[in-house]
Amino acid sequence: MADTMGQSATATRNTSMALGFCLLAIAPQIFEFIWSIGTIFGWGAGRGPATVVMNHATALLAGAPGALIGAASGDSKKASSEVLLALIYSYPIFAVAIVTLFMTVRSAQDYVGGVILMALGLFALWASSDLQGMRGFSFGAGTAPRMFGGLLVGLSAAIALTGLLTDGPGMSHYSWRGPLFVMAAILFFALAIRPLGVVVSAFASFMIAAAGSRETRWVEAAIVGACLTAGCAVLFPYVLGLPMPMFPRFLVQ
Amino acid sequence: MDLFANLAHGFAVAFSPINLLMCLIGALVGTLVGVLPGIGTIATVAMLLPITFGLPPVGALIMLAGIYYGAQYGGSTTSILVNIPGEATSVVTAIDGHQMAKQGRAGPALAIAAIGSFFAGCVATVLIAVLGAPLTKLALAFGPAEYFSLMVLGLIFAVVLAKGSVLKAIAMIVFGLLLSMVGSDIETGASRMAFNIPELADGLGFATVAMGVFGFAEIIRNLDAGAEMNRDLVQQKITGLMPTRKDLKDSTPAILRGTALGSILGILPGGGAVIASFAAYTLEKKLAKDPSRFGRGAIEGVAGPESANNAAAQTSFIPLLTLGIPPNAVMALMVGAMTIHGIVPGPQVMQKQPDLVWGMIASMWIGNLMLIIINLPLVGIWVRLLRVPYRLMFPSIVIFCAIGIYSVNNAPVDVILAGVFGLVGYWLIKHDFEPAPLLLGMVLGPLMEENLRRALLISRGDWSVFLTRPLSAVLLAIAAGLLLLTVLPALRSKRDEVFTESEN
Numbered sequence: 001m002a003d004t005m006g007q008s009a010t011a012t013r014n015t016s017m018a019l020g021f022c023l024l025a026i027a028p029q030i031f032e033f034i035w036s037i038g039t040i041f042g043w044g045a046g047r048g049p050a051t052v053v054m055n056h057a058t059a060l061l062a063g064a065p066g067a068l069i070g071a072a073s074g075d076s077k078k079a080s081s082e083v084l085l086a087l088i089y090s091y092p093i094f095a096v097a098i099v100t101l102f103m104t105v106r107s108a109q110d111y112v113g114g115v116i117l118m119a120l121g122l123f124a125l126w127a128s129s130d131l132q133g134m135r136g137f138s139f140g141a142g143t144a145p146r147m148f149g150g151l152l153v154g155l156s157a158a159i160a161l162t163g164l165l166t167d168g169p170g171m172s173h174y175s176w177r178g179p180l181f182v183m184a185a186i187l188f189f190a191l192a193i194r195p196l197g198v199v200v201s202a203f204a205s206f207m208i209a210a211a212g213s214r215e216t217r218w219v220e221a222a223i224v225g226a227c228l229t230a231g232c233a234v235l236f237p238y239v240l241g242l243p244m245p246m247f248p249r250f251l252v253q
Numbered sequence: 254m255d256l257f258a259n260l261a262h263g264f265a266v267a268f269s270p271i272n273l274l275m276c277l278i279g280a281l282v283g284t285l286v287g288v289l290p291g292i293g294t295i296a297t298v299a300m301l302l303p304i305t306f307g308l309p310p311v312g313a314l315i316m317l318a319g320i321y322y323g324a325q326y327g328g329s330t331t332s333i334l335v336n337i338p339g340e341a342t343s344v345v346t347a348i349d350g351h352q353m354a355k356q357g358r359a360g361p362a363l364a365i366a367a368i369g370s371f372f373a374g375c376v377a378t379v380l381i382a383v384l385g386a387p388l389t390k391l392a393l394a395f396g397p398a399e400y401f402s403l404m405v406l407g408l409i410f411a412v413v414l415a416k417g418s419v420l421k422a423i424a425m426i427v428f429g430l431l432l433s434m435v436g437s438d439i440e441t442g443a444s445r446m447a448f449n450i451p452e453l454a455d456g457l458g459f460a461t462v463a464m465g466v467f468g469f470a471e472i473i474r475n476l477d478a479g480a481e482m483n484r485d486l487v488q489q490k491i492t493g494l495m496p497t498r499k500d501l502k503d504s505t506p507a508i509l510r511g512t513a514l515g516s517i518l519g520i521l522p523g524g525g526a527v528i529a530s531f532a533a534y535t536l537e538k539k540l541a542k543d544p545s546r547f548g549r550g551a552i553e554g555v556a557g558p559e560s561a562n563n564a565a566a567q568t569s570f571i572p573l574l575t576l577g578i579p580p581n582a583v584m585a586l587m588v589g590a591m592t593i594h595g596i597v598p599g600p601q602v603m604q605k606q607p608d609l610v611w612g613m614i615a616s617m618w619i620g621n622l623m624l625i626i627i628n629l630p631l632v633g634i635w636v637r638l639l640r641v642p643y644r645l646m647f648p649s650i651v652i653f654c655a656i657g658i659y660s661v662n663n664a665p666v667d668v669i670l671a672g673v674f675g676l677v678g679y680w681l682i683k684h685d686f687e688p689a690p691l692l693l694g695m696v697l698g699p700l701m702e703e704n705l706r707r708a709l710l711i712s713r714g715d716w717s718v719f720l721t722r723p724l725s726a727v728l729l730a731i732a733a734g735l736l737l738l739t740v741l742p743a744l745r746s747k748r749d750e751v752f753t754e755s756e757n
Contacts, residue, residue, distance in 0.1 A: 152427045206652050221645065
């Protein structure tokens with residue numbers, strides 16, 4: 001009974017792991033899509049979301065196999081960046097995801113860590129694929145990144161392999177509260193420092209970050225935050241002479 | 254003697270009022286950072302980098318150096334009194350130091366830690382002065398091939414001494430090397446892996462990544478455990494700082510050994526204060542007649558590591574000042590501080606900037622003297638600081654870090670990038686990857702690539718140049734030997750033993 005329970009637990013675990021890797025395999029494409037939504041509102045230049053989806057979908061489904069056949073028949077037409085991304089990055093990760101389904105993972109910590117690191121290496125290989133390689137005996141711009149990218153893929157594959165072959169710790173517990181609020185505070189500060197100035201952004205970020213802990217007492221935090229903000233407002237712009245706006249732009253003008 | 258003339262010149266520079274003040278500020282901030290857990294030296298130096306923009310270069314570097322070795326003093330205080338190491342370098346001090354405090358001997362433990370640190374600091378100061386000139390001459394014999402091999406040796410050294418899996422440590426170094434390649438290529442100017450983002454064109458800022466991986470990630474990780482760490486503060490008043498004669502007799506050889514070991518580990522690239530303190534503790538335990546005393550308040554367990562970490566913190570300036578190679582992350586930030594002021598670290602610094610080099614060396618000795626005063630009689634003040642609860646401290650650290658990162662380049666994007674690297678660092682911790690080798694790879698990446706390319710260009714593409722040049726071949730042979738030793742299973746188990754001390 002206990003055995004079958006354990007088995008089914010690893011089975012569901014493996015499926016979710018494989019699904020996670022599939023998501024990882026198209027993460028850059030998804031990121032570009034989200035980024036491209038901004039162009040609808042006129043932020044930044046770039047392709048619209050519709051073009052992005054179309055290009056990546058054709059590259060993933062049709063373009064890359066076509067390029068593979070083309071390469072096999074000696075046709076050296078230059079592949080587009082989407083096709084390259086699918087070939088260099090997405091396909092290997094999909095392959096890993098499929099392999100994961102049939103494997104017993106003995107140390108999830110090592111296995112998942114290795115695979116994600118491998119994804120980073122593959123991504124670096126793709127990102128440097130448009131750079132010039134060796135020119136005679138001298139290094140081109142792309143030689144070293146590709147060299148180390150390849151090395152990282154190899155090493156992380158070995159790490160993932162140890163996760164399959166040797167027993168080790170499983171995934172450790174991630175909490176969401178701390179990372180979420182600390183990141184929110186950092187993001188708010190970055191976006192607010194120019195338009196709103198030190199006073200507002202420092203105090204608001206302090207309060208956002210303070211929400212990251214369950215033990216925060218709000219009155220106490222507000223007092224300390226106010227004192228800290230006052231200290232920063234004197235220390236950085238005046239004592240240290242660093243150029244930064246003090247108050248919101250609309251109040252000053 | 255040249256040496257004395259140089260040192261005299263250095264003291265003349267260091268005793269100027271402004272430099273004395275900088276030294277004092279550095280020592281105070283260093284002690285503060287050392288005492289407070291949850292904020293490390295790397296994050297602090299990164300945070301204070303913009304502050305040094307407005308200072309004269311000598312004063313700026315004196316202050317930053319003071320923070321680094323000052324933190325080694327401060328870290329021991331919390332280790333002994335509260336059993337929470339304020340710095341990674343004093344993790345092992347907590348083992349025996351806190352036991353001593355529980356037995357009511359906090360005073361002697363603090364005193365021995367400070368005396369050991371002071372002695373090590375004096376020796377290291379002299380060592381830098383003595384070794385500086387000859388090593389600079391050696392550096393002139395170094396071509397690109399030798400530089401490359403030396404850096405390989407440094408990286409391998411970092412791998413061998415890193416905690417945990419060798420494979421993971423190497424992967425982290427390669428990851429760091431890759432990160433260092435984002436931005437414009439040095440030779441062709443081609444934009445590499447920057448995705449047409451203008452802020453990335455200049456590469457990832459080292460301070461940004463360091464702040465993310467060591468500053469923000471540390472905060473997030475601490476929040477995991479709940480903001481209120483249990484602090485069994487030793488409540489009774491610290492009475493009688495003076496160690497007994499027996500304490501002194503027991504700790505003298507430990508201090509001597511710790512100083513020697515720390516000095517050697519500090520000079521080698523990839524080494525540094527953290528490793529030195531671990532190694533010193535293991536050495537003391539191995540040499541002791543009765544190893545079972547360790548963990549129950551053996552004074553050697555305080556004296557050895559504390560001397561070693563301070564010696565290593567100071568001697569790690571040697572490769573920076575003579576070869577221009579930063580041996581660890583803090584030194585890499587010092588390179589940043591130097592380049593801000595238009596000083597290129599390397600063999601020529603000693604001749605071109607005697608004020609800077611000798612002034613800094615002399616200031617280290619003065620700083621150590623100040624630290625003894627700051628730490629011993631004033632220990633009560635620092636302990637009181639520990640009563641500040643973490644729930645108030647961590648948002649403050651977040652704000653300080655954010656403002657610090659923003660003011661390096663006045664770029665909001667840098668703050669966001671640091672945040673992203675904070676998440677990366679959190680992920681690394683969760684998967685048991687060490688962030689220190691990553692940073693070292695990132696530091697040495699540009700130098701390594703440049704020298705590799707140059708060496709191959711000179712040899713017309715012949716890779717054997719690294720083996721045919723004798724100096725380079727020796728360095729690579731040592732690196733290969735070290736790696737082989739680590740991978741061999743018999744020694745592997747011993748190596749693990751060294752680092753399991755910290756888990757106790």
